[in-house]
Amino acid sequence: xxxxxxxxxxxxxxxxxxxxxxxxxxxxxxxxxxxxxxxxxxxxxxxxxxxxxxxxxxxxxxxxxxxxxxxxxxxxxxxxxxxxxxxxxxxxxxxxxxxxxxxxx
Amino acid sequence: xxxxxxxxxxxxxxxxxxxxxxxxxxxxxxxxxxxxxxxxxxxxxxxxxxxxxxxxxxxxxxxxxxxxxxxxxxxxxxxxxxxxxxxxxxxxxxxxxxxxxxxxxxxxxxxxxxxxxxxxxxxxxxxxxxxxxxxxxxxxxxxxxxxxxxxxxxx
Numbered sequence: 196x197x198x199x200x201x202x203x204x205x206x207x208x209x210x211x212x213x214x215x216x217x218x219x220x221x222x223x224x225x226x227x228x229x230x231x232x233x234x235x236x237x238x239x240x241x242x243x244x245x246x247x248x249x250x251x252x253x254x255x256x257x258x259x260x261x262x263x264x265x266x267x268x269x270x271x272x273x274x275x276x277x278x279x280x281x282x283x284x285x286x287x288x289x290x291x292x293x294x295x296x297x298x299x300x
Numbered sequence: 301x302x303x304x305x306x307x308x309x310x311x312x313x314x315x316x317x318x319x320x321x322x323x324x325x326x327x328x329x330x331x332x333x334x335x336x337x338x339x340x341x342x343x344x345x346x347x348x349x350x351x352x353x354x355x356x357x358x359x360x361x362x363x364x365x366x367x368x369x370x371x372x373x374x375x376x377x378x379x380x381x382x383x384x385x386x387x388x389x390x391x392x393x394x395x396x397x398x399x400x401x402x403x404x405x406x407x408x409x410x411x412x413x414x415x416x417x418x419x420x421x422x423x424x425x426x427x428x429x430x431x432x433x434x435x436x437x438x439x440x441x442x443x444x445x446x447x448x449x450x451x452x453x454x455x
Contacts, residue, residue: 261332262397262405272408281334299325300396 201227212289217252220292228290232281240270241278248284248291258288258296307336307450309443314455315344315353316360317384317399323455324348324402331409336450339406340443341434342416346423348399349413349430357399358384407433412446414438 196215197208202224207215212231214220225245229237247268251259261284265272275283284296308330312323323339330337347353361367361374361383373379388398397405407413415430415437427437438446 261328261409262395265405265408272405276331276408276410282332284332285334300328300402 206292211295213295214292217293220249224292225290228292232279232286232289234279234286234290238278240274244268244270244275244278244283244287245291248287248293252288252291252293258284258291258293260284260296260298260300262300263298305330305335305451307447309338309340309447309450309452311340311342311443311452311454312345312348313343315347315357317357317387318359318364318366319345319455320348320357320399321396321402323453324399324406326453326455327411328402328406328409331406331411337409338412338414338446340414340416340438340447342419346415346419346425346430349403349415349434350425351429351431354403354431355398355400359387403431403433414443414446416440416443 197210199206199208202221204219204221204224206219206224209215225242226237229235229241234241244264247264248258251257251263259267261272261275261282264270264275264283264287268275270278279286288295308326310323310327312320314320323345327337327339341349347357358380359367361369361380362371364374367374367383369379369383413434415427415434417437417439420426420437427434
C-alpha cells in the first residue's frame with residue numbers, strides 16, 4: 196500500500212495504482228489521476244466513461260469490463276481503446292478511484 | 301512489475317467452439333490489459349474467421365473426453381448441434397459474446413488478425429473468403445516478424 200497526495204488530499208493506493216478506499220476519491224482528483232496514466236487532455240468522452248465506471252461500481256460493487264463499457268456506456272469499443280490505449284476498463288477504473296474490474300471478457 | 305508481458309501473439313489452430321474461445325479470450329484480455337495482441341489463424345482455426353463458417357462453430361462431441369459423453373452417442377446426428385446450442389445458451393446467460401460478436405469486439409480493440417498462408421492455400425481459400433477484420437494472409441516467417449519481442453501461445 197502506498198500513501199500518495201492527489202489534489203492536496205492523502206489517498207491510499209495499491210501497487211497497481213488503484214484506490215484502496217474508493218470513498219477517498221473526488222472528481223477534482225481526475226485530471227491529476229489521468230495525467231499519471233498518461234492522459235493529459237481529458238475529453239467529454241473520457242468523463243462519460245469515468246463517471247459510468249464510478250456509477251456502476253457504486254451500484255454493483257464492481258466496475259464494468261470493457262465489454263460492458265462498450266455495450267452500456269454509450270462509447271464504442273473502438274473509441275474506448277482510443278481514449279484509454281493502455282486498457283479502457285483498467286485505466287478508467289484507476290482514474291475513477293475504484294478497484295480493478297474483475298471479469299474475463 | 302518489470303516482468304510484465306507487453307506483447308502477446310496467439311495462434312488458433314482449431315475450429316471447434318472449445319478450440320476457439322480460449323485464444324479469443326486471451327487476446328481480448330491482453331488488449332484489455334493494455335498489451336499489444338495478435339491473432340494468427342491456422343488450419344481449422346481459419347473457420348473462426350471464415351465468412352460462411354464463423355457463425356456455425358460447434359462443440360466437438362467426439363474425441364472429447366472432457367465432455368463425459370460416450371463417443372458412440374457423440375457421433376449421432378444432431379448431438380454436436382444440440383450440445384453447441386446448450387453451450388451457447390449457457391454462455392449467453394453469462395453474457396459471453398457469440399464468436400462473430402467476440403471477433404468483432406476484439407478487432408475493434410485493435411488486436412491484429414492474420415490468416416495462415418499455408419492453410420489458406422491448402423483449403424483453396426482466398427482472402428475474400430475470410431471476414432474483413434483479417435488484415436492479411438501471412439507466412440510463418442512473417443508471423444514471427446509480427447510476433448517479435450512478445451510471447452507466443454499456440455492453441
